[in-house]
Amino acid sequence: MKKIVFDVLNNDNGTHFAILGAAAFKSKNKNYEIALVGDKEIIEEELAKKPFSLTKDDFIIVDSKNLVYIKSSPREALKNPSSMLDAFNYLIKNDFDAILSSGDSGAFTTLSMLKIKRLPNVERIAFMPVLPSTKGIHTLLLDAGANIETSAQYLQNWAIIANEYHKLIFNSNNPVIGLLNIGSEEYKGSTILKEANSLLKETSNLNYLGFIEPKDAINGVVDIILADGQNGNIFLKTMESSFLGFGKLLKKIIHTNLKTKIGGLLIKKQLNKLKNEFDYRNVGGAYIIGLEKVVVKAHGGSDEIAFENALNQIKFVLDKEDFNKNLKEGLSKINNEIK
Amino acid sequence: MKKIVFDVLNNDNGTHFAILGAAAFKSKNKNYEIALVGDKEIIEEELAKKPFSLTKDDFIIVDSKNLVYIKSSPREALKNPSSMLDAFNYLIKNDFDAILSSGDSGAFTTLSMLKIKRLPNVERIAFMPVLPSTKGIHTLLLDAGANIETSAQYLQNWAIIANEYHKLIFNSNNPVIGLLNIGSEEYKGSTILKEANSLLKETSNLNYLGFIEPKDAINGVVDIILADGQNGNIFLKTMESSFLGFGKLLKKIIHTNLKTKIGGLLIKKQLNKLKNEFDYRNVGGAYIIGLEKVVVKAHGGSDEIAFENALNQIKFVLDKEDFNKNLKEGLSKINNEIK
Numbered sequence: 001m002k003k004i005v006f007d008v009l010n011n012d013n014g015t016h017f018a019i020l021g022a023a024a025f026k027s028k029n030k031n032y033e034i035a036l037v038g039d040k041e042i043i044e045e046e047l048a049k050k051p052f053s054l055t056k057d058d059f060i061i062v063d064s065k066n067l068v069y070i071k072s073s074p075r076e077a078l079k080n081p082s083s084m085l086d087a088f089n090y091l092i093k094n095d096f097d098a099i100l101s102s103g104d105s106g107a108f109t110t111l112s113m114l115k116i117k118r119l120p121n122v123e124r125i126a127f128m129p130v131l132p133s134t135k136g137i138h139t140l141l142l143d144a145g146a147n148i149e150t151s152a153q154y155l156q157n158w159a160i161i162a163n164e165y166h167k168l169i170f171n172s173n174n175p176v177i178g179l180l181n182i183g184s185e186e187y188k189g190s191t192i193l194k195e196a197n198s199l200l201k202e203t204s205n206l207n208y209l210g211f212i213e214p215k216d217a218i219n220g221v222v223d224i225i226l227a228d229g230q231n232g233n234i235f236l237k238t239m240e241s242s243f244l245g246f247g248k249l250l251k252k253i254i255h256t257n258l259k260t261k262i263g264g265l266l267i268k269k270q271l272n273k274l275k276n277e278f279d280y281r282n283v284g285g286a287y288i289i290g291l292e293k294v295v296v297k298a299h300g301g302s303d304e305i306a307f308e309n310a311l312n313q314i315k316f317v318l319d320k321e322d323f324n325k326n327l328k329e330g331l332s333k334i335n336n337e338i339k
Numbered sequence: 340m341k342k343i344v345f346d347v348l349n350n351d352n353g354t355h356f357a358i359l360g361a362a363a364f365k366s367k368n369k370n371y372e373i374a375l376v377g378d379k380e381i382i383e384e385e386l387a388k389k390p391f392s393l394t395k396d397d398f399i400i401v402d403s404k405n406l407v408y409i410k411s412s413p414r415e416a417l418k419n420p421s422s423m424l425d426a427f428n429y430l431i432k433n434d435f436d437a438i439l440s441s442g443d444s445g446a447f448t449t450l451s452m453l454k455i456k457r458l459p460n461v462e463r464i465a466f467m468p469v470l471p472s473t474k475g476i477h478t479l480l481l482d483a484g485a486n487i488e489t490s491a492q493y494l495q496n497w498a499i500i501a502n503e504y505h506k507l508i509f510n511s512n513n514p515v516i517g518l519l520n521i522g523s524e525e526y527k528g529s530t531i532l533k534e535a536n537s538l539l540k541e542t543s544n545l546n547y548l549g550f551i552e553p554k555d556a557i558n559g560v561v562d563i564i565l566a567d568g569q570n571g572n573i574f575l576k577t578m579e580s581s582f583l584g585f586g587k588l589l590k591k592i593i594h595t596n597l598k599t600k601i602g603g604l605l606i607k608k609q610l611n612k613l614k615n616e617f618d619y620r621n622v623g624g625a626y627i628i629g630l631e632k633v634v635v636k637a638h639g640g641s642d643e644i645a646f647e648n649a650l651n652q653i654k655f656v657l658d659k660e661d662f663n664k665n666l667k668e669g670l671s672k673i674n675n676e677i678k
Contacts, residue, residue, distance in 0.1 A: 072525070072526050073526050074526075106522070106527070134585075134587060145521055148528065180573070182484055182569060182576075186411070187411050188445075189569070190488075190569065213576055214573060214576040214579075214580050215576065215579075215580040217577075218577070218580045218584050219580070219584065230521060230529065230570060231569060231570065231573050233521040234521065234553060234577070235577050237521070237552055237553040237554065238553040238557070238573070238574050238577035238581065239577050239581050240553075241553050241554040241556075241557045241558070242581030243581055243585060245473040245557050246473075246581070246582060246585040246586075247585075248473060249473055249613055250589070250613075253610060253613060254606060260605060260606045260609055262605055263602045263604070263605025264606065265602070266599060266602025266605070267592055267599045267602035267606075270592040270595050270599055271592060274589075274592060
């Protein structure tokens with residue numbers, strides 16, 4: 001039996017959608033044990049309403065009533081009581097396999113780092129969302145903001161890990177990896193990026209392409225976008241906001257007059273399909289990688305589809321028996337090569 | 340008489356559009372002297388074709404036949420002969436007021452830095468494009484990639500300069516300035532960004548908002564987006580590529596079938612209007628700021644509209660007699676405050 005602990009409280013839309021997602025997942029995956037961490041009363045109320053013929057007895061319920069709260073540092077998440085902190089404590093104490101939350105990224109990353117053991121040879125964890133691309137394929141981006149400072153070694157570690165994740169999640173063979181930079185020329189960018197570029201070229205078993213620019217990342221030229229945390233985060237947020245912004249402008253256009261409204265109706269079906277492809281809910285949450293446990297951060301505004309997909313993202317990894325073994329083997333090889 | 344030197348050779352589409360743009364500008368601005376640097380024979384041929392009743396005698400023509408070429412460092416632009424290098428040399432030797440090129444950004448920035456005197460109290464130059472926002476207003480972004488390493492002081496310098504530029508270009512009163520970061524919380528981001536945040540808050544005469552995220556930058560929450568060169572460049576390129584990517588996907592959707600094609604026709608007018616608003620040709624080129632001369636980099640794929648607009652961007656600044664004086668005053672005040 002695989003075991004997931006789920007912080008259902010820290011969600012922009014309240015506990016409701018988290019419970020719907022958990023119930024939808026559980027009804028299809030009876031072999032999964034799920035511990036729901038949140039306000040017990042609300043959780044039980046929500047479960048009583050559910051149409052999945054599941055009851056509160058199908059879940060473990062961990063009562064915890066506080067939202068995560070940080071003011072001047074994400075490390076405060078370690079001190080202030082919250083359902084997120086309780087979820088991490090539950091994960092460790094009961095040796096669960098995975099954790100899911102849609103709460104504050106900084107707090108979640110910090111607690112992951114402080115509470116869960118790192119995989120051997122991994123120097124730093126990374127934040128790794130699954131992204132859409134205009135080519136219709138999905139790409140992995142890391143690090144998307146777990147680290148402010150990055151080293152060439154970290155980037156190499158992350159490449160190895162992301163390589164294994166990509167092969168597993170997308171059933172791919174030899175995913176193409178690119179390093180996000182301000183230009184594709186080798187002389188461009190910071191010293192650390194240049195060092196990482198050399199190191200990655202020398203790393204065997206990686207299909208490393210070299211430096212890439214944002215356009216390559218967006219157009220699906222690579223399967224894995226490596227980035228330092230600062231650039232990766234700016235890239236991620238800019239892409240999300242641009243697509244959202246364009247969508248809003250398009251909606252405004254369609255509402256101009258009767259003619260454009262009819263026009264909008266005629267392309268509506270295809271437009272919705274496109275919207276779905278770029279919808280974070282279908283694209284999925286972000287993995288926090290480099291840890292002994294499977295850690296997934298769902299979007300703050302997740303609904304039931306998003307949460308069910310996030311749970312499926314965890315399942316992907318947990319169902320693959322030899323995943324952590326393969327990962328550790330890959331990592332140990334690389335670190336031997338460096339020495 | 341104001342004097343502009345224009346490198347017409349380094350353009351993805353050849354000399355043709357550069358000459359069209361220069362002729363269109365000159366026909367409306369007889370008080371401007373323009374030196375065209377490029378292949379003399381081609382320039383004269385192109386000018387002979389022109390419908391503006393202008394002849395080669397209306398321009399200074401500087402014969403220069405090499406495209407800018409750099410292989411491993413933009414500093415090579417200083418050694419390898421090129422029309423860009425010749426344009427800079429002409430600018431300095433003949434004490435012209437401004438320079439325009441659509442050639443390689445790295446080479447252009449490097450030559451600007453090495454050939455032109457910096458304004459007093461300016462520590463580093465910055466690359467400052469004019470950007471569209473979803474709110475319909477235009478924003479200034481700097482630094483968008485002239486510097487790999489940034490300091491808090493540089494960011495403060497740039498804020499002062501961009502403030503003057505914004506007031507001038509957009510006739511604005513008290514432009515809102517934000518510092519691009521991975522989050523709006525004060526504890527987020529690199530040490531340099533945090534230092535800059537404190538410094539900017541203490542700087543008088545600036546309408547400084549604090550840290551902003553990419554979404555704020557895209558949605559027009561601020562008038563001036565301050566950024567370190569690496570983040571600013573990633574932001575700029577990601578935004579451009581996202582909008583382009585979305586546009587392509589939309590085009591594909593519209594071409595699905597007869598129904599969607601009709602739908603596309605019905606919204607075409609509004610869509611073109613939107614496209615124009617986000618078109619770099621109408622938005623304009625990028626200023627390289629912090630220098631005694633007016634320096635503008637046009638887009639590599641510029642056409643005649645783009646070049647004419649880039650020349651108008653130069654005119655904006657040159658026509659304002661007291662611009663450089665105001666700029667110097669602003670800068671001297673600030674630097675006194677720091678001391």
